[in-house]
Amino acid sequence: MFRESLSIAFSALVANKLRSILTMLGIIIGVAAVIAMISIGMGVRDKVQNSIAGLGSNLIMVTPGAASSGGARQAAGSNTKLTNKDAQAIAREVAGVSQVAPSVSRQFQIVHGNQNWMTSVQGTTPEYLEVRNQNLQSGANITNQDVETRNRVAIIGSTVAENLFGEISPIGQTIRINNAPFRVVGVLESKGQSAGGSDQDDIVIVPLTTAQERLIMGISHIQMISVQAASAEVIDQVQNDITTLLRARHRLAANDDNDFTVRNLVSVMNTAAEATGTITLLLGNIAGISLLVGGIGIMNIMLVSVTERTREIGIRKALGAKYHNILMQFLIEAVVIGVAGGLIGIALGVGASYAISAVAGWNTVISWLAIVAAFAFSVFIGLFFGIYPARKAALLDPIEALRYE
Structure with a gap:
């Protein structure tokens, strides 16, 4: 009977091709939208996490000035409280620290020949590249001797190299920063x-030291200390130890607020993951509403089908068809619509995700969990919204059904 019911279901769908396609359209759009929206949301999450991770592994950032509280502004001069000696103390006295890189930065116009480019100039130490996950494409890193002797040497990013030098190798070339070679x-x-x-x-x-004394006019403070913890397991302890050390070095009383801020990228990444996860869930739920609309369409069309086939149901009952036979026949038809719509929706959703990535340049991540969940939900929708029409058909009085015109 199952095979016969399945055959009858397919025959009924094929006999009304346009109606069947229109009925499945809600399921198709719903499944495709869920897959595409979740792939976009997961792509955004991965991009944010990779971008944060690209700033440095197990990174802790120490900046001058207390975090604002209740809208209060930082105290005057609080942005000059961190010094290179603080960075050296962190490297020397805090257990679990791998590398420490103090830095200052400011925007300057960079000139080479008749080309110029406005960019950020970062004054730092040789540890900066490792702490911030930066690799050299060519040439060499600055050295401790360069820092000690205030040498006028520079490492440039690929954007700066392209705009100032084009196809020419920048290594060994001279650029001017704030008119200094x-x-x-x-x-x-x-x-x-x-x-x-x-x-x-x-x-x-x-x-x-070159940035502090030759570019930014003799400052002695620093604007950031980038600290790389030895592992993710000790990052919270390192952060607490840094806070304790700097409070002692800055002679802060127990009731005084910190005149610095310590943040770690693990907490930033967790916050970003939570935010993007909420966005992904919201996108998936919005897209899932169309699946419910598709289910209502299935119920509507199945009720029409029951009305159209009332005499057929009466004949089948008169020939001995039981309640569960009629119920099974119409439930199978509803589930077939859900399954067919789900399969087409999966193909459309995966294709849409790849198309969005190729055309818009957005990062998308296809989730097999989302595909399975969307397909299972489409089958459930077909079954759930097919129960009432199927039950209505199975409860028809055969005598009244045979009289139906």
Whole structure:
């Protein structure tokens, strides 16, 4: 009987091709939308996480100034509280620290020949590249001797290299930063855009002391200390130890607020993952509404089918068909619509995800869990919304059904 019911279901769908396609359209669009929306949401999540991870593994950032509280502004002069000696103390006294890189930065116009480019100049130490997951494409890193002697040497990002030098190798060339000559000793590998859309390759790196004393007019403070913890397991402890050390070095009383801020990228990444996960769930739920609409369409068309085939049902009952035979026949028809619509929707959703990635340049991630869940839901929708019409058909009085015109 199951095979016969399945054959009758397919025959009924084929006999009304346009109606069947229109009925499945809600399921097709719903499944495709769920898969496409979740793939976009997961793509955004992966891009944000990769971008944050690209800033540095197990990274802790120490910046001057207390975090704002209740809209209160930072105290005057609080942005000058961190010094290179603080960075050296962290490297020397805090257990679990792998590398420490103090830095200052400012926008400068970079000139080479008749080409010029406005970019961020980062004054730092040789550890910066390792702490911030930066690799050299060519040339060499700055050295501790460059920092000690305030050498005018520079490492440039690929965006700066392309705009100033084009196809020419920048290594050994001279650029002018704030009218001071600097020799290019290295070019960084491209890292692309960050999650915020900024160009991570638009940067120039020079020795910390050179930036402090020759570019930014004799400052002694630093604007950030980038700390790399030895592992993710000790990052919270390292963050607490840094806070304790800096409070002691800055002679802060127990009731005084910190005049610095310590953040770690693990917490930032977790917050970003939570936010993008919520967005993905919201997109999936919005797309899932169309599946419910498709289910209502299935119920509607099955009720029409029951009405059209009332005499057929009466004849089948008169010939001995039981309640469960009629119920099974119409349930199978509803499930077939759900299965067919789900399969077509999967193909359309996966294709749409690849098309969005290729045309719009968005990062998309196909989730097999989303595909299975969307397909299972489409089958459930077909079954759920087919129960009432199937039960109505199975409960028809055969005598009244045979009289139906």
